[in-house]
Amino acid sequence: MGEKTQVGAGARTGDGARADGGAQAGGGARDDTAEVIIRLTNLHKSFGELSVLQGVDLTVERGQVVSIIGPSGSGKSTVLRCVNGLEKIDRGVVEIEGVVVAAVGTPGAKPAPKEQIRAVLAKTGMVFQSFNLFPHMTALQNVIEAPMTVKKIPKARARELGMEKLRRVGLDDKADAFPSRLSGGQKQRVAIARALAMEPDFMLFDEPTSALDPELVGEVLDVIKSLAREHMSMMIVSHEMGFTREVSDRVIFVDNQKIVADNPPERFFNSPEHPRVAAFLDKMLN
């Protein structure tokens, strides 16, 4: 966390803090009681000989949008994938909504019972760079598959829910189209609708627009922006600097297996403290 400001007396409720936007002045400092939704502690991860993360600490509060940027191969995707268990961690603790979903080599931290972990992971949505839609299902079928098979929601209700989510991403007219008939931007919006259909508490986006033609990037970013307006908690890996700046509450820079910077976007982009960040931004923005 960037800010360590303590609020002396009169702690307010978590909801109030968000309304102040990014204002950090005086008494407007972020509230202590804001609920931490994701907490990574001393995360280590390597692939064989290759060490990718070495001691990553990171918290995300409910309603926050946290962007992760950094050079290619620096471990941005790995951070996200460690959060929802797609990668096994080598050391450290991963907590989601207070439930320890992974703990390795950390005295005093023990993973919660399997059922509890499953329940909390089920509230984690993820959107991939390569969409990963099910090619043998229509857009609507993609969206209602998990609600039906995992949550056992009856078909009629699931269809209503699915149509609502497709409308949410502006694709209710494509409900019966197979993925092969959709543009990249439409595919990614279906993928977002599919994740939303599970009513997640937070969403992980791993370069959601990197596989898209430039003219299709906007429609996907607009959907994510609308989620931010509704206070969906999100972790976003993206190379879209303008978008990152606009949508994020905090921007995190990953390099050399560590978090190098963690700041509100204004500070991050206007006065980068770390030379690595400055060099990176220089390259990205010019």
Place this chain on the structure above:
Amino acid sequence: MLIDDRLGFWQYIIDKMPILINGIKTSYLLFFAVLLIAAPLSVLAAVAKVSGPRAVRALLNLYTWAFRGSPLVLQLSLVYYGFPYLGIVWQPWTVALVVFSLSFAAYETEVIRGGIISVEKGQYEACRVLGMNFFQTMRRVVVPQAIRRVLPPTCSEVIILFKDTSLVTSIALMDMMRTAQRIVIMDLRIDAFIAVLAIYLLMASLTVSVFHRLERILNASVLKEEGS
């Protein structure tokens, strides 16, 4: 004996049918029984080979290696003539069913495994992050995609299986090929060969059309998957 030559093909074959029919029955019975036994076996083995524990995978590797690597005739002979030395005496039909099923399933296991691993990693990850468990993932996402890629090579395997039923003669079973051979040697005319040739070819066409139909049914509900 050569007087029979004057008999026309159809009349001759009808005359020989009472003998030939036993061989035909043997071939078909073996064929369908093996399909029935081997189909679930190969699906299970393929899934286990992809995602089972290490020891199970090693065992299955040994199995497919041995059965795909040695001639079917040799497998049949080893079991039929060799097992009695171990105190195991099986009827020819038992030997045929067991060995043919294991042999066919060995090939089909590899075919299905190929289909399963052709489904991208991203599909599994999508299921995983949606909270689907292993069986839901297999049943709803992996198998439906794998099955379409598995159909064409499976069709070939099935055609080969029907032709390979002729190898049961090595363990003293009379299939239609062997029966025809007997008739030809006895009567010194090859009409019986022509008859069984027709049956083999017909069966191949039938198999192909059944599989084409399956492919069409699947493609009707499932469009081509260029780019998911």
